[in-house]
Amino acid sequence: MTIKNEKNGSTLKLIVEGRVDTSTSKEFEEKAKADLGGVEELVLDFTQLNYISSAGLRVLLSLQKIMNKQGSMKIVGANDIVKDIFEVTGFSEILTVE
Amino acid sequence: MEKNNRIISKLFRNSVISIIAAAIATMLGVVIDGIVIGRFLGPDSMAAYGLVTPIINLATAFSGILATGAQVVCAQHLGAGRADKARRVFSMCMVVTAVLAAVMMVVVFLFRGNIAVLLGANGKSAHLLPLVSDYLLGMLFAFPSVLLLFEFNSLMRLDGDPNRVIVAVVVMTLLDVAGDLLNALIIHGGMLGMGLATSISYFAALVIMLLHFTKKDIIFKMSLKNLKLKDLGDLLSTGSSSAAGSVAAMLRNGVLNRILVATVLSSTAVAAFGVLNTVFNFTSSVMIGVGLTTAMISGMILGEEDRSGAHALVKVSVKTALIIGTFLAAVVFIFADVIAGVFGSADGAKMVELAARGLRFYSVSIILYGLNICFVNYTQGLRRMVLTNIFCFLQGFVYMVLPALALAGMLQTDAVWLSFIIGESLTLITIYIYAAVRKRGIPYKFSDFLFLKEPFGVGEENLFETSVTKADEIIPVSSKVYEFCEEKGAEPKIATLTSLFVEELCNNIVEFGFADKKPHSIDIRVMKLKDGWKIRFRDDCKLFDPTEWIKLHQSDDPASNIGIRMVCGMAKDVNYLSTMELNNLTIHL
Numbered sequence: 001m002t003i004k005n006e007k008n009g010s011t012l013k014l015i016v017e018g019r020v021d022t023s024t025s026k027e028f029e030e031k032a033k034a035d036l037g038g039v040e041e042l043v044l045d046f047t048q049l050n051y052i053s054s055a056g057l058r059v060l061l062s063l064q065k066i067m068n069k070q071g072s073m074k075i076v077g078a079n080d081i082v083k084d085i086f087e088v089t090g091f092s093e094i095l096t097v098e
Numbered sequence: 099m100e101k102n103n104r105i106i107s108k109l110f111r112n113s114v115i116s117i118i119a120a121a122i123a124t125m126l127g128v129v130i131d132g133i134v135i136g137r138f139l140g141p142d143s144m145a146a147y148g149l150v151t152p153i154i155n156l157a158t159a160f161s162g163i164l165a166t167g168a169q170v171v172c173a174q175h176l177g178a179g180r181a182d183k184a185r186r187v188f189s190m191c192m193v194v195t196a197v198l199a200a201v202m203m204v205v206v207f208l209f210r211g212n213i214a215v216l217l218g219a220n221g222k223s224a225h226l227l228p229l230v231s232d233y234l235l236g237m238l239f240a241f242p243s244v245l246l247l248f249e250f251n252s253l254m255r256l257d258g259d260p261n262r263v264i265v266a267v268v269v270m271t272l273l274d275v276a277g278d279l280l281n282a283l284i285i286h287g288g289m290l291g292m293g294l295a296t297s298i299s300y301f302a303a304l305v306i307m308l309l310h311f312t313k314k315d316i317i318f319k320m321s322l323k324n325l326k327l328k329d330l331g332d333l334l335s336t337g338s339s340s341a342a343g344s345v346a347a348m349l350r351n352g353v354l355n356r357i358l359v360a361t362v363l364s365s366t367a368v369a370a371f372g373v374l375n376t377v378f379n380f381t382s383s384v385m386i387g388v389g390l391t392t393a394m395i396s397g398m399i400l401g402e403e404d405r406s407g408a409h410a411l412v413k414v415s416v417k418t419a420l421i422i423g424t425f426l427a428a429v430v431f432i433f434a435d436v437i438a439g440v441f442g443s444a445d446g447a448k449m450v451e452l453a454a455r456g457l458r459f460y461s462v463s464i465i466l467y468g469l470n471i472c473f474v475n476y477t478q479g480l481r482r483m484v485l486t487n488i489f490c491f492l493q494g495f496v497y498m499v500l501p502a503l504a505l506a507g508m509l510q511t512d513a514v515w516l517s518f519i520i521g522e523s524l525t526l527i528t529i530y531i532y533a534a535v536r537k538r539g540i541p542y543k544f545s546d547f548l549f550l551k552e553p554f555g556v557g558e559e560n561l562f563e564t565s566v567t568k569a570d571e572i573i574p575v576s577s578k579v580y581e582f583c584e585e586k587g588a589e590p591k592i593a594t595l596t597s598l599f600v601e602e603l604c605n606n607i608v609e610f611g612f613a614d615k616k617p618h619s620i621d622i623r624v625m626k627l628k629d630g631w632k633i634r635f636r637d638d639c640k641l642f643d644p645t646e647w648i649k650l651h652q653s654d655d656p657a658s659n660i661g662i663r664m665v666c667g668m669a670k671d672v673n674y675l676s677t678m679e680l681n682n683l684t685i686h687l
Contacts, residue, residue: 021601023573051580051594053601054660061657081594088667089660 003031010040010071017048020056029059033066040071047077057091064095074098104565104619105638106399106410109678110391113255114418117394118387120251120263122380127240127274127296129376134275135292136441138282143289146229148372149217152348153206153234157241159344160198161248164191167337169252169390170397170479171329172318176256176677177401179684181317184256188318190329191249199242206241210234229289236293243300250307252394257317258641258679259310266303274299315641317677339478339486346494351375353499354514357506367511370453373441374460374515381426385468388419389475396479398677402634403555404623405548406563408480413544415472423468430461452511459515466522473529477549485532485549492528497521560586560626565619569608576601579624586626592687595668596624596633599685602661603635603644611639611681630670631687636680643674644683 001018012035020028036042042063046052060075067073074096078086086092136144168191175184206213214230247266254262277295281287287294310316358367392415399407430437438453470493478486498521505513533541533549541547555561562582564575576597583593604620612618620637644662651659666672671686 021573021576022605050590051598053598054605054664057660058657081591084591084668085598085664089663090656094656 001028003028005031005035007035007039010038011043012036012039012041013043013045015045015048019051020049020059021051021053022055025053025055025059028056029062032059032063036063036066036070039067042067042071042073044073044075045077046075046079046082049077049082050079052082052085054089057085057089060091060095072096104567105621105636105680106395106407107414108619108638109680110395110411110414110418113260113394113678114388114391116260116263117251117255117391118384119267120247121383121387121390122267126267126271127300129380130271130274130278131292131296132376133440134278134282135289139288139292142226143229143292145223146219146226146233146289147292149214149219149223149226149230150233150237152217153213154237154244155344155348157202157244158248159341160202161195161245162340162344163337164195164198164245164333165248165252165337166340166390166393166478167191167333167335168249169256169394170336170481171332172253172256173394173397173479173677174401174481176317176675177398177404179673179675179682180401181675185318185321186324186326187329187333188253189321190325191333192320193322193325194330194333195245195249196242199245202241203238206234206238210238232288232290233293236290236295236297239294239297240300243297243304246304247300247307250310252390253318254307254310255394256677257310258676259313259316260679262307262310266306269306270299270303273302315676335483336478336481338483339474339490342487342490343474343494346491350495350498354502354517357502357514358511366449366452367514369449370438370456370511371514373438373449373453374456376441377430377437377457378460381430381464382467382471384422384426385419385464385471388415388422388468389471391415392472393475393479394678396476397481400480405550405555405558405561408548408550409545412476412547415476416469416544419468419472420465423465427461427464430464431458434458434461456511456515459512460518463518463522466519466526470522470525470529473547480549480551482549482551489525489529493521493525497524497528556625556627562624563622565621566604566608567617567619569605569612572601572604572608575604575622579622582624583626583631588626588631592631595687596631599633599665599669600624602664603683606644606661607635607637607639607681611637611642614640633685633687635683635685638680641676641679642681643676645672645674 001016001020001024003017004015006013006015014032016028018024044060064073076098078097083092083097086095086097132144132147135147168187171187172184175181175187210231211227213234214227217230219227219230251263254260274296277298278292281291281295285291311319354371355368358371392411395411396408399411434454434457435450437457438450441453470489474486474489474493477489498517501520502513502517505516509516529547530541533547536549537546562579564578566572566575579600580593580597583596588596600622604622607620618637618639620635623634625632625634645666648659648662648666665685669685669687673684675682675684
C-alpha cells in the first residue's frame with residue numbers, strides 16, 4: 001500500500017493505492033491522521049485501491065468521526081467491488097462516496 | 099498445493115482413545131463375566147457361559163452392522179454439509195435398533211430353553227440347560243444397551259460429545275465387576291444373577307449416553323418424520339462388511355475348533371483356543387477402535403471429496419496402528435504365561451502352557467492385523483463395499499483357514515497358532531498387490547494407498563489448500579489466495595472477495611478461537627468448480643456458528659461484526675456445520 005497526499009489550503013487529498021488490510025491499516029491510519037490538523041475537507045482518492053478489509057473500514061470510520069467535527073470527508077474513485085463492500089456493511093450510509 | 103491437514107491428524111489422535119474405549123466396552127462385560135464365572139461358579143457354569151457366547155456375538159454382529167453403517171453414512175452426509183440427511187439416517191438407525199432389541203428380547207425370553215438346546219445344552223451336556231437358560235434370562239435385558247452402545251460410540255463423536263463414552267465405559271465396568279462379585283460371593287444368584295449384573299451395568303452406561311440427547315445444540319435428534327427406506331438400505335449395505343467380518347470369524351472359529359478337536363490334545367487345545375480367542379477379542383477391540391476411527395473420518399472425507407485429507411488420514415492411521423500394535427504385541431508376547439493363567443486352570447497346567455504358546459504366536463500377528471483393519475475400515479468409510487467385503491472375508495476366513503488346514507497334519511496345534519500370522523500376512527500382501535494393480539507400478543508412498551474412485555473431488559490444479567496457525571500467517575495466505583484465483587482466471591471481484599473472506603474469517607477465528615492459548619489450526623481449501631468457487635474453513639476452536647451469530651447480533655453499531663457481515667452479505671451461500679467438535683464453514687461464490 002502506498003499513500004500520497006496533496007494539500008491545497010484546507011483541503012487534503014490522500015491517494016491510496018494497493019491493499020488496505022490488517023497488515024497495512026495501521027500505516028494508513030497513522031499517515032492519514034498525521035496531516036489532519038487544520039483540514040476542513042478530506043478527500044480519499046480510491047481510484048488505485050483494489051482491496052479494503054474490515055480493518056480499513058474501521059480506519060475510515062475513525063477518520064469520518066474526526067472530520068465530522070472539523071469539516072467533511074468524501075471518497076472518490078472507488079471501484080465497484082469497494083462500493084459493494086460499503087453497501088453490504090452499511091458504510092455507504094455513513095461515508096460520502098462519489 | 100500446500101499442506102492442509104493438521105486438523106485431520108489431531109482429530110484422529112483425539113478420537114481414537116474414546117473409540118477404542120467404547121469398542122472394548124461392548125465386549126468387556128462378557129469377558130469380566132467369564133473371568134468371575136470361571137473363578138467362582140465352577141466348570142459347569144463356565145461351560146454354560148461359553149455356550150451363550152454365540153448369542154452375544156449375534157447381538158454385537160447386528161450392532162456392528164448398524165453402528166458401522168450409521169457412522170460412515172452420517173459422517174459422509176456431515177462432510178458434505180447435509181445435516182438434515184444425517185439426522186434422518188440416525189433416526190432410521192434408532193428405529194431399527196429398537197425393533198431389533200425388542201424382537202431379540204421377546205424371542206430369547208419365550209424360547210430360551212429351545213435356544214439353550216440349540217446352543218449345545220443337550221445330550222451329554224443336558225445338565226447345562228438350566229444354567230444356560232438362566233444366563234440368557236439375565237442377559238436379555240442387556241440387548242438394547244449392547245446394540246445402542248456400539249452405535250452411540252461413533253455418533254457421539256460426530257456430535258461433539260466424545261468424552262461421554264469414556265465415562266459410560268468406566269461406570270459400566272465398575273458396576274459389572276462389583277455386581278458380578280456381589281452375586282458370586284454374597285447373593286449367590288447363580289447364572290441368572292451374573293446375567294442381571296451385566297444387564298444392570300450396561301443399562302447404567304446407556305443412561306449416561308442417553309443424557310447426551312438432553313443437550314441443546316446437537317446434530318442427532320430423533321424424528322419419525324420423513325424416514326426413508328433408502329436410508330435403511332444405505333445403513334445395511336455400508337455396514338455389511340461388519341457382517342462379513344462376523345460371519346468370517348464364526349466360520350473360522352468353527353473350522354479351527356474342528357482342527358484342534360482332531361489333534362491329540364483335543365479338548366485341552368480347544369480350551370486353549372478359547373483363551374486365545376478371548377485375548378484376540380480384547381486386542382482386536384483395540385485395533386478395531388483404530389479402524390472405526392479411520393472409517394468415521396474417511397466417511398467425512400468422502401463427503402467433502404478431500405484428497406489431501408485422505409492422504410493425511412491414511413498416514414496417521416497406519417502410524418497409530420503400528421504404534422499400538424507393537425505395544426500390544428510386546429505385552430501379549432512377554433506376559434503370555436500370566437495372561438493364560440488368568441483364565442483359571444480348568445484343564446490344568448497343560449492348557450495354560452498350550453494357551454501361552456498360542457498367545458506368543460498370535461502376538462506376532464497383532465501389528466499386521468492392525469494395519470489390515472485400518473485399510474479395511476478406510477475402504478469401508480469410502481463406501482467401497484465390494485472391496486471391503488472381499489478383504490474382510492479373505493482376512494477373517496480364507497487366509498487363516500486354508501493355511502491351518504494345509505499345515506494341520508504336519509504341525510498339529512501349531513498350525514492353528516501359525517494361521518494368525520500367515521492369514522494377516524497374506525491379507526497385507528493382497529492389499530499391497532491391489533495398490534500395485536491400481537498404480538500399475540510399485541506402491542511405496544501413502545498416496546499409492548488412497549484407493550479413491552476417480553474422479554474424486556476437484557483436481558489438484560483447481561485446488562488451493564493451506565493451514566493457518568498464527569495471526570501473522572493470515573495476510574500472506576490471503577494474498578496467495580488472490581494470486582491463485584487470478585491465475586485460474588477468476589474475475590477480479592471473485593479473486594478479491596475470496597481473498598477478503600479468508601482475511602476476515604481467519605482474523606475472527608484467531609481473535610476469538612485462539613484466545614485460549616492452546617495450539618489451534620485453521621484448514622482452508624479454495625476450489626474452482628464448474629459453476630463457481632468454493633471456500634471451506636475448518637478449525638478446531640470452540641464451536642461458533644457465524645451465520646447464527648449475525649442473525650442474533652444485528653446492530654446499529656457500524657463497527658461491530660464487519661467481517662461476518664461482509665461474508666454473509668456478499669457470498670452466494672454460507673453454510674455452517676459442526677461435527678466432531680470442529681467448526682466447518684463452507685462459502686460459495
